[in-house]
Amino acid sequence: MLTLKLITEETERVIKGLQKKHFKGAEGAVEKAIAIDKMRRDAQTKLDATLAESKRYAAEIGKLMKAGQKAEAEAAKAEVAKLKATAAALEQQKAEAETALTAHLCTIPNIPYDEVPEGAAAEDNVVVKSSLRECKPGDTVGNWDTVPANGEAKLPHWELAKKYNLIDFDLGVKITGAGFPVYVGKGAQLQRALINFFLAEASKAGYTEIMPPTVVNAASGYGTGQLPDKEGQMYHCEVDDLYLIPTAEVPVTNIYRDVILDEKQLPIKNCAYTQCFRREAGSYGKDVRGLNRLHEFSKIEIVRIDTPEHSAESHKEMLNHVEGLLQKLELPYRILRLCGGDQSFTSAICYDFEVYSEAQGRWLEVSSVSNFDTYQANRLKCRYRRSEDKKVQLCHTLNGSALALPRIVAAILENFQTADGIRIPKALQQYTGFEMID
RNA sequence: GGAAAGUUGCCGGAGUGGUCGAACGGGGCGGACUCGAAAUCCGCUAUACGGCUUGCUGUAUCGGGGGUUCGAAUCCCUCACUUUCCGCCA
DSSP: OOHHHHHHHSHHHHHHHHHHOOOTTHHHHHHHHHHHHHHHHHHHHHHHHHHHHHHHHHHHHHHHHHHOOHHHHHHHHHHHHHHOOOOOOHHHHHHHHHHHHHHHTTTOOOOTTTSOOOOOSSGEEEEEEESOOOTTTTOOOOGOOOOOOSSSSOOOOOHHHTTTTTTEEHHHHHTTTTOEEOOOHHHHHHHHHHHHHHHHHHHHHHHHHHHSEEEEHHHHHHHHHTTTTTGGGGETTTTTTEEOOTHHHHHHHHHTTTTEEEEEGSEEEEEEEEEEEEOOOTTOOOGGSSTOSSSSEEEEEEEEEEEETHHHHHHHHHHHHHHHHHHHTOHHHHHHHHHHHHHOOSSSSSEEEEEETTTTEEEEEEEEEEOTHHHHHHHHHHEEEOTTTTOOOEOEEEEEEEHHHHHHHHHHHHHEEEEEEEHHHHHHHHHHSSSSSS
């Protein structure tokens, strides 16, 4: 959530930012936050004074009792009783204001950075780079030329998966349900190879590998913002009140919940491979065909915790890392800078990576790399102590997929299909142990 | 699943109703000594929120929540977690 300091001190900027994000009722939301905060502060000021007075009485009563001055002590007790009633009421006011404030702040999204383009929806996203062609300033998804087909009829990955016996979707339905495919033979080996490849690349780039739990408690869900809003998107084990993680971001980022780091430790660079579980309630149609959208999938996530001064640099490094992966995999890609309206609730700036699937004739999102500024850290209470003046400050948090497997697999199958089988990209061969799927 | 013991600051660990944000030790930071270091000595050493003259000051916090009391780390209730033993188990 946004800090109250930002809202009160830079109200205009916050309102403008929220409007850029196409958040309805920006001005009203900000005013409401300020009003609730005023109530909260008033209540606390009065409460503090009341408690201070009753503490003075309590100390005095102690002395009177020792001195044996019973009558005076009783009189003081009567005073305290009055103060106590006042304090209880103020306490309630304060608690209510605090609860209301937190709840309200949670409904206000992060504000975008200046370099985030204006725009309401996906077609306004700016294409900043592509392996297929030069990008000019102002290129948006909406005016992007269609990618020319090269004439050959290509099979979609779900047909290739069947043809080469790599992925059994029906078996997954039998064992679990739709969206839980069973990988078989070279299909399974390809999964393992990609996981190892992505982890090795992250490790080379200086990320410390984490293998976290795949199930988290509610506190962690709140920490990264999956709860309370996206409750319905996570699998929930009711008996133990635990949640299956939708991404490694949740357990890894929560390592730093309620922590004060030393500036010397920053930037923290972690990577983690986990299975990810998403209910994807409400998804339907061709988007969910084959590997396009699954309930369980493998993903390697990179997470950074950084200082405000250095986080933009970190973000750049992360983008370069992800781009490098796509280049090594020889996949046709483009990088989008998301516009204000299409950005996620919590990000300050976000880039999406997409690979082109010729067989499906569409771009598949394989990664988004975001800087959350202090938005996520504020809720997590992830702070650091500045070396310079020893002051405690909120960190910046960043994360990105590097990468999620299913759509990468889809793209590899579809883009590298030949008459003789499916060619494995060179960089991956040392991990698969084979060069072709045939 | 059964039984027991625990949860105190950065760490270890005292504290069973008042002056306790909390002894003592360790660590860390600053200073003295030293050419420098070690040892020794001295001082400092949490966070959040609030008020006003930005330096002071108030309040809260001893696992979470509630209660008793003029007053709670300390007593009571409740929840969570951890550890140990037994059982089961990859």
